[in-house]
Amino acid sequence: MTPPEGPHHDCILVRYGELALKSRRVRARFTAKLKDFIIDAFQAYDLDCVIEDDGGHLFVYSSDLPGATQRLARVFGVVSVSQAARVKVVAMDDMAGEVAAYSRHVLEPGTSFAIRARRTGSHTFTSMELAKEAGSAVWKAFSGDLTVNLSDPDGVVEVEVRGPVAYIYHQRVPGVGGLPPGSQGKVLVPIRERTDVVAGWLLMRRGCAAVPLVPEEDEAAGDLAHALLQWDPLLQVRTLPVEDWDWPVLYREMGRSRSMAIVSGVRGPEVPDLPLDRNRDPVVFFPLVGLDDEAYAQLEKRVMG
Structure with a gap:
């Protein structure tokens, strides 16, 4: 029965x-x-x-x-x-x-x-x-x-x-847990690889409102950015000419979007050298640093699945 x-x-x-x-x-x-x-x-x-x-x-x-x-x-x-x-x-x-x-x-x-x-x-x-x-x-x-x-x-x-x-x-x-979207301010998420999406997701889970930024005419990066929309359908994806894709310009875009920080998907044990900006003291988060391959793979599957 x-x-x-x-x-x-x-x-x-x-x-x-x-x-x-x-x-x-x-x-x-x-x-x-x-x-x-x-x-x-x-x-x-x-x-x-x-x-x-x-x-x-x-x-x-x-x-x-x-x-x-x-x-x-x-x-x-x-x-x-x-x-x-x-x-x-x-x-x-x-x-x-x-x-x-x-x-x-x-x-x-x-x-x-x-x-x-x-x-x-x-x-x-x-x-x-x-x-x-x-x-x-x-x-x-x-x-x-x-x-x-x-x-x-x-x-x-x-x-x-x-x-x-x-x-x-x-x-x-x-559920996904964490803190409500937008409760902790705004972060700029430059996206060119899957790791950038995962890094942005981690900050979103801690209550940050993400501002995805992708190179113009880069369809693959655009598709990656839209993976975040399944978690927040209110996101607005911004674009930037690929030739302008460097840290000083990203600092500028951070200011333009009124973001409090930039999120990077760097996974290596060493973060890149960042150029200083005399006009601001930019904050850059590297949330994936320290994750081993297994932990990262599980997290990526959750975010992109």
Whole structure:
């Protein structure tokens, strides 16, 4: 016997991990950046969305939840996402019934399962009590044809109670993590090789807004630059005559684009000698220096895949 068609989901629960470690003021600013980026990126992808923020998670509503989930997993600052069923919190036994009904769509008879419960706010039950009650209801819903395995279950159903509302889900799609786009300023990313794209991606993951720069009439470099668009569809690619491709001109372009630094894809143990500029003190990042071949190959596959 296979489970029936998948469960009904109402929204996407978005976890932003690292932001929660910031002060309340910084967290509010970064969360606002994240929400603004999601809205703008969804418009670029022709996806609709409404975002709710309860101070701990974001909740994204869209008419295309699978498409929205895929895009959210590629947003910098997002740690993981889960499509969830949204239910009103009443009595604990009612909540357990909702979890049991959901589980019939995602668990299979003869397998093992676990219930993970957590809550915020004031309730008449603890997280452990809810997990126990829901686990019992799930077991009964399958007429005892399930076994409990809390350490390594075949399937997991999670319920997160947040004030008067609970969210039930069974999958966590990993996100890219890091910090929201644009929260840490702007960097110029001159691109001629794949390593330059990977280097730019690392700075983007740390919250920098990238300004890709490619030589004019270099289609290969243009294609490489567009690889970054799958992570940030709002990027604007700039071009520069290939004969002008040297450090003094890159310093000038850094100023013109109002970037705070240049990102280089140099991988060797020694960085190149950089000419000084009497008019400014340019900052150049070399984020790939120190990465061994295996670590770099894995990172490139993630960025370019």
